[in-house]
Amino acid sequence: xxxxxxxxxxxxxxxRLRFKWSTLFDHMVLIAGSLLMLMPLVYAFVTASYDxxxxxxxGLALTFGDQLGTNFDKAxxxxxxxxxxxxxxxxxxxxxxxxxxxxxxxIVISMMAAYAIxxxxxxxxxxxxxxxxxxxxxPLEVRILPSYEAIQRLGLANTYTGLIVPLIASATGTxxxxxxxxxVPEELVEAARIDGAGPVKFFIDILVPLxxxxxxxIFIIMFVFGWNQYLWPTLITTDESLFTLVRGIKQIVLxxxxxxxxxxxxxxxxAIVAMVPPVLIVIFFQSWFVKGLTESDK
Amino acid sequence: xxxVLLEGIHKVYPNGFEAVQTCSFTIQDGEFVVLVGPSGCxxxxxxxxxxxxxEITEGTLSIGDRVVNDVDPADRNIAMVFQNYALYPHxxxxxxxxxxxxxxxISKAAIEAKVREAADMLNLSDYLDRxxxxxxxxxxxxxxxxxxxxxxxxxxxxxxxxSNLDAKLRNQMRIEVRALxxxxxxxxxxxxxxxxxxxxxxxxxxxxxxxxxxxxxxxKEIYNTPASTFVASFMGAPPMNVLNATVSDQQVTLDAGxxxxxxxxxxxxxxxxxxxxxxxxxxxxxxxxxxxxxxxELGAQRLLHGTLGGQAFSVNVNKDHEAGxxxxxxxxxxxxxxxxxxEDGFRI
Amino acid sequence: xxxxxxxxxxxxILLLVPQLSIIAVFFxxxxxxxxxxxxxxxxxxxxxxxxxxxENYTDIAESTEYRKVAWFTVYFTxxxxxxSLSIALLLAVKADNVLRGAKTYRTLLMWVYxxxxxxxxxxGIMFFDQSHGPLTRFFGFFGWxxxxxxxxxxxxxxxxxxxxxxxIPVNFIFFLSGLQSIPRAVREAALIDNGSGFRRxxxxxxxxxxxxxxxxxxxxxxxxxxxxxxxxxxxMKGEPGxxxxxxxxxxxxxxFRGNDLGGSSAQSVILMVLVLVLTIFQFRLIExxxxxx
Numbered sequence: 001x002x003x004x005x006x007x008x009x010x011x012x013x014x015x016r017l018r019f020k021w022s023t024l025f026d027h028m029v030l031i032a033g034s035l036l037m038l039m040p041l042v043y044a045f046v047t048a049s050y051d052x053x054x055x056x057x058x059g060l061a062l063t064f065g066d067q068l069g070t071n072f073d074k075a076x077x078x079x080x081x082x083x084x085x086x087x088x089x090x091x092x093x094x095x096x097x098x099x100x101x102x103x104x105x106x107i108v109i110s111m112m113a114a115y116a117i118x119x120x121x122x123x124x125x126x127x128x129x130x131x132x133x134x135x136x137x138x139p140l141e142v143r144i145l146p147s148y149e150a151i152q153r154l155g156l157a158n159t160y161t162g163l164i165v166p167l168i169a170s171a172t173g174t175x176x177x178x179x180x181x182x183x184v185p186e187e188l189v190e191a192a193r194i195d196g197a198g199p200v201k202f203f204i205d206i207l208v209p210l211x212x213x214x215x216x217x218i219f220i221i222m223f224v225f226g227w228n229q230y231l232w233p234t235l236i237t238t239d240e241s242l243f244t245l246v247r248g249i250k251q252i253v254l255x256x257x258x259x260x261x262x263x264x265x266x267x268x269x270x271a272i273v274a275m276v277p278p279v280l281i282v283i284f285f286q287s288w289f290v291k292g293l294t295e296s297d298k
Numbered sequence: 299x300x301x302v303l304l305e306g307i308h309k310v311y312p313n314g315f316e317a318v319q320t321c322s323f324t325i326q327d328g329e330f331v332v333l334v335g336p337s338g339c340x341x342x343x344x345x346x347x348x349x350x351x352x353e354i355t356e357g358t359l360s361i362g363d364r365v366v367n368d369v370d371p372a373d374r375n376i377a378m379v380f381q382n383y384a385l386y387p388h389x390x391x392x393x394x395x396x397x398x399x400x401x402x403x404i405s406k407a408a409i410e411a412k413v414r415e416a417a418d419m420l421n422l423s424d425y426l427d428r429x430x431x432x433x434x435x436x437x438x439x440x441x442x443x444x445x446x447x448x449x450x451x452x453x454x455x456x457x458x459x460x461s462n463l464d465a466k467l468r469n470q471m472r473i474e475v476r477a478l479x480x481x482x483x484x485x486x487x488x489x490x491x492x493x494x495x496x497x498x499x500x501x502x503x504x505x506x507x508x509x510x511x512x513x514x515x516x517x518k519e520i521y522n523t524p525a526s527t528f529v530a531s532f533m534g535a536p537p538m539n540v541l542n543a544t545v546s547d548q549q550v551t552l553d554a555g556x557x558x559x560x561x562x563x564x565x566x567x568x569x570x571x572x573x574x575x576x577x578x579x580x581x582x583x584x585x586x587x588x589x590x591x592x593x594x595e596l597g598a599q600r601l602l603h604g605t606l607g608g609q610a611f612s613v614n615v616n617k618d619h620e621a622g623x624x625x626x627x628x629x630x631x632x633x634x635x636x637x638x639x640x641e642d643g644f645r646i
Numbered sequence: 647x648x649x650x651x652x653x654x655x656x657x658x659i660l661l662l663v664p665q666l667s668i669i670a671v672f673f674x675x676x677x678x679x680x681x682x683x684x685x686x687x688x689x690x691x692x693x694x695x696x697x698x699x700x701e702n703y704t705d706i707a708e709s710t711e712y713r714k715v716a717w718f719t720v721y722f723t724x725x726x727x728x729x730s731l732s733i734a735l736l737l738a739v740k741a742d743n744v745l746r747g748a749k750t751y752r753t754l755l756m757w758v759y760x761x762x763x764x765x766x767x768x769x770g771i772m773f774f775d776q777s778h779g780p781l782t783r784f785f786g787f788f789g790w791x792x793x794x795x796x797x798x799x800x801x802x803x804x805x806x807x808x809x810x811x812x813x814i815p816v817n818f819i820f821f822l823s824g825l826q827s828i829p830r831a832v833r834e835a836a837l838i839d840n841g842s843g844f845r846r847x848x849x850x851x852x853x854x855x856x857x858x859x860x861x862x863x864x865x866x867x868x869x870x871x872x873x874x875x876x877x878x879x880x881x882m883k884g885e886p887g888x889x890x891x892x893x894x895x896x897x898x899x900x901x902f903r904g905n906d907l908g909g910s911s912a913q914s915v916i917l918m919v920l921v922l923v924l925t926i927f928q929f930r931l932i933e934x935x936x937x938x939x
Contacts, residue, residue: 022843026740027747033737034754036811040769043780047772060772060780113665116658121651128662135673136925141872141894142917145901145910146676146683154671169672174665187384189651190351195398195445196372199652205397209388228762230876235902246762250880253768264772271768278760283753290756293816294823 041275048072048268055264067265075269086240086248088270095227095244095274101164102226103219110173111211115203117174118181119189132171140167141231148235158239167232173218176292180214181207217292220285224278245274300362300452300485301327302348307357309343317343319510320357325487330479332488334496335506336532342457344506345489349455350374361453372401377446378455381462383438385430385445391417392426395444409448416444419478436467443475447482454479454486460495472498493533497521505529523636527643530573530636536601541609542640543572556607558586560632566646573636576601576614581621584629588613591623680914688907695908702912712896712913719892722806723870730810731859731866734817739847741818742825752822759815763873767880770808781807795883802890805881809874816869817862824858825851864928868921893917 043060049068050058076088113132117125140147147166156162184207192202208215233247243251252267282289302325309318318340325331333341346352348359350371359367366374377398385394395416396409417423420440430438439459446454459475460468476499479486490496496503497517505512505520505528513525524530524538531537542553545562550572552558558572581588581602588611594601602613602621606628613628615621637646652658684702686695706712741751758766773781774794781804785792793800828851836850872894882889886899894917901910 023744026743029740030737030744030747030751030755033733033740033814034751037755037758037814040773040811044769044772058778060775060778109664109668112661116661119651120658121653122658125658128666132665132669135669138673138677138918138921139868139872141875142897142914142921143673143676143680144894144898145907145914146680147672148902149679150672150676165668166672169668171665171669185382185384187380187382188386190349190371191378191380191384191386191445192397193351193371194349194376194378196401197397199654199657201401202652206386206388210386212388224760228760230762230764230879231898234879246764246876249762249764249768253771253880253883267768268772271765274765275761278762279757282760283757286753286756290819290823294820 041272044268045272048265048272050265052263052265068269071265071269072273074263075266075273078266086243088245088273090241091243091245091248091270092273094242095246095277097160098163098229098233098244099223099227099278101160102167102229103222105164105168106173106222107215107218109168110171111177111208111215113174114177114181115207118178119199119202119207132174135169135171136175140170144231144235147232151236157236158242160242162236163233163242164226167226167229173222176214176218177211180211184210213288214292216285217288220281220289221292224282227278245270249274301325301329302453302485302487303358303360304348305358305360307344307347307359308355309340309347309352310355317509318347321511322357323504323511323514325485328483328485330476330486330488330499330501331504332490332496332500332502333504333506334490334493334532335512337491338508339506340509341489341491341506345455345457345487348453348487349376349378374453375449375451376453376455377449377451378457379442379446379459381458383430383442383459383462385438385441387430390427390429391422391433391441391444394430394441395448398445398449412448412450413444416447419447420444435463436471439463439471443478447478451484454484454488456486456488456490458490459488461490461492468495475499493535497533503533505532507532523645524573525645527571527573527638530638534575536576536612536614538573538575538636539606539611540638541572541574541606541611542569544569552607552609554608556586558630558635559584560630560635563637563646566637569640570646571638571640571643573638574630575634576612578631578634579613580629580631581613581615581619581626582629584627586628586630587625588628589625590621593622677918680911680918683907684912684915686908688905698908702908703916705909706912706916715891715893715896718802718890719871722802722809722874722890722892723867725806726809726813726870726874727863727866729806730813731817731862733810734814735821735855735859737814738818738821738825739851741822755818756815758812759819761812763812763876764880765876766808766812767877770804770877770881771883774804794881795885795889798888798890801882805874805878805890808877808881809870812877813866813869817866820858820862820865821855824855828854861928864924867924 043062046062046064047055047060048071050065051067051070054065076092078087113128116122117129117132122128151157151162151166154162156165188206188210189202192206197205227244228246229244230246230249233242233244234250237243237247240251249271252270304324305322306320307318307322308320310316321344333344335341343352347354348361350366350369354367358365361374361376386397389397392410392413395413399409399412413426414423417426420443422437422440422444425433425437425441430441433441439462442459456475460471463471472495488495488499497520500517502514502516503520504514505525507528513520513529515523515525520529520533524533527538527540531540543550543558544553545551545566545568548561548564548566550558550560550562550570552572560572562570586606588602588604588606590602590604590613592603594603598617600615600617600619600621602615603610604623605611638644639646683695685697685699687698687701688695737755741748741755744751771794773779774792775782776794779792779794782792782794792804794804795801832850832854836846840846840849871892874892875894875898878891878895882891886895886903891899893913897910897913897917900906900913904910
């Protein structure tokens with residue numbers, strides 16, 4: 001180490017200079033990347049502050065106008081859509097129901113299943129494992145038509161159940177929790193058994209509190225996933241009072257752009273409302289989110 | 299307090315692996331028994347069968363005067379200390395220690411009193427509100443001990459509890475654990491692969507090898523009259539020298555032709571193994587030539603490595619002895635020579 | 647399974663029932679139904695169906711339109727995967743290099759993950775707006791008269807740009823975490839062995855990142871094929887006519903707009919087989935990944 005430092009001291013100017021240039025270049029690339037990611041939202045937000053006529057005439061803007069409040073107000077509280085029965089607040093509520101309902105349902109069901117598979121001596125554990133994990137093979141998009149058919153026959157179209165439950169029918173959560181449980185030290189369940197904890201007690205007293213970080217991470221990922229669902233809600237909800245924001249986007253695009261002077265300001269305001277909750281969650285719980293995303297795939 | 303009785307205990311895993319061969323022994327009330335052996339020798343399986351964490355394939359296990367083969371671990375009134383401590387990471391020290399009592403429906407006040415008492419005993423009183431992650435390795439070890447103590451069990455089970463500690467702390471904890479067990483008078487079964495722990499802590503040692511009991515005895519017996527070459531070389535550091543030799547008319551000749559000045563037991567003849575502990579030799583006396591190649595300075599002692607009659611050999615002398623490399627005559631104490639069968643390694 | 651698992655006989659079954667029943671109703675039943683109806687011709691007015699054998703499949707094989715959509719899917723998938731992976735890798739390497747502001751950059755480069763594909767598609771529409779879209783103007787500056795929703799090639803380009811933009815964050819997160827998990831000792835050894843940063847990257851860093859890259863490759867292919875549905879659906883503004891679309895989109899169009907249940911089911915089955923192959927491939931890679939780490 002000492003020798004290394006000495007060499008660096010002996011010829012400081014060239015190495016330090018080169019170092020600086022490459023760092024500057026790194027920063028430039030990163031700033032360009034960040035702008036690429038950020039600009040669309042800035043444009044959308046700023047443009048949402050104009051009245052429809054201005055937007056129609058000028059397009060996207062980069063300096064604020066004075067209609068921001070008006071546009072958000074209209075978007076959130078004025079009944080719109082084809083039947084004029086749905087406003088932004090209803091869609092916002094539905095989005096939260098879908099996001100939270102999906103995340104909670106998924107976590108509860110997959111934790112239970114993973115617990116059964118990992119912690120019990122079960123003759124058909126391997127069989128159950130394969131039954132569950134085959135579902136990883138087929139995303140909903142592939143089996144969209146038959147799933148829709150199934151929901152129709154069960155009479156679950158235009159219900160929250162029909163909206164949420166079929167989305168849960170994939171094993172991603174179970175897979176995450178199975179991996180996590182397997183990494184929990186063996187001795188913990190042994191110590192708990194000697195301490196007199198049965199399967200239910202062990203689950204509630206030890207395993208669930210131990211999984212808190214994992215649960216939080218999965219909740220974030222699943223909430224974003226649920227909130228952003230588009231194809232399934234598009235098929236299963238024709239009743240506008242069940243529209244989510246993301247589901248409503250297309251309607252927004254169609255409705256607002258059909259008018260002589262499209263209500264782009266309102267449309268942008270709604271799009272922003274559709275983006276903000278998941279974005280905020282991802283930003284604020286970043287470390288959990290990244291950990292959950294990158295560790296759960298193993 | 300209880301004695302533990304194992305009768306014809308046998309363990310075969312579903313995949314056919316025989317982890318523990320049929321064995322029987324009794325652990326007396328208040329005794330400290332150490333199961334020692336290399337990894338995979340079946341010592342942990344044996345302990346886990348006693349704990350009830352592993353099913354017993356065959357045989358009868360009694361703790362006290364109760365057969366416990368089909369009794370749940372929680373109902374055996376035992377306590378176990380694990381190698382990685384297995385503390386509940388989300389609970390405080392006090393909660394960790396009290397969890398077993400809580401599950402038995404003991405009142406809050408009683409739990410608190412017991413936890414306090416155990417914490418006092420283990421110098422943990424200042425740490426009761428901390429989480430395991432905020433403690434040092436030695437403190438975690440103590441919490442694991444505390445969790446075992448508060449239950450006032452009939453039997454302590456230790457599964458290599460000190461092997462995650464550094465050398466200095468391990469020596470200190472060894473003494474503490476032993477003192478604590480004496481004070482409480484609770485029967486204890488202790489699993490380790492460290493022969494020093496076995497020698498220093500045990501009332502009796504059970505040496506296991508390949509799923510089989512090689513020898514049961516006090517540390518002295520094990521060291522002085524090892525039942526086999528396995529025990530002889532496993533127990534003791536540096537290990538016993540074991541040489542290939544042949545006996546005819548009680549005269550012992552090493553395979554290279556060197557005659558040893560000792561007489562073999564009357565019954566033996568033909569090829570045998572001769573065992574001599576490195577400290578049972580006197581350098582500079584006698585007639586047998588020892589070719590020293592390497593000298594290890596251990597501080598209080600010096601360890602000379604080389605060959606005797608062409609076979610690897612070590613001699614342990616104290617620090618004042620000034621021998622260096624080269625050939626030195628070595629004197630053998632005839633009373634300290636062990637003879638083993640060359641066929642199965644057992645003592646003759 | 648744990649060494650000392652619980653032996654309770656009915657509790658694990660009780661725990662598995664919710665998951666298994668949801669899977670049975672919403673996964674196995676639909677999948678079986680799809681396979682079955684892919685052999686039938688559905689009456690468009692709902693009056694029964696006729697068994698037609700493999701006719702739905704041969705129709706697909708002979709359809710020039712299906713072939714066009716399939717080729718578009720291949721190009722689209724390849725371009726989106728390549729671009730989003732390489733841009734994300736560049737950004738991740740740079741973000742791993744810098745010390746100052748590393749966290750801020752990470753946040754700025756990952757938040758787009760949370761945006762729904764159709765919302766991204768909507769932003770795309772605004773940006774490629776015929777009269778005022780900043781990107782339309784930008785392309786116009788180079789003499790490219792960009793016509794979103796009218797010109798096949800232009801629409802495809804716009805869809806690709808939006809799909810890449812939306813996918814960069816996921817790749818960035820994985821690459822960055824892959825880079826950060828390379829042991830410091832390995833980096834230091836490379837630093838001593840090799841003076842050139844560029845060579846160091848290709849000789850040491852990239853091979854160590856390869857498992858992550860393989861994994862992401864599959865993820866990206868799946869994304870481009872299925873998850874871009876929302877982008878495509880919004881950006882073609884409800885006029886599938888002459889616009890580019892992916893295979894999944896065609897399943898949807900034929901099944902829900904064209905009411906061709908048999909044909910759509912047969913397409914579903916083909917996609918299922920495709921995904922099956924991809925996933926088996928992915929599982930094998932994950933196994934390898936575990937050996938790496």
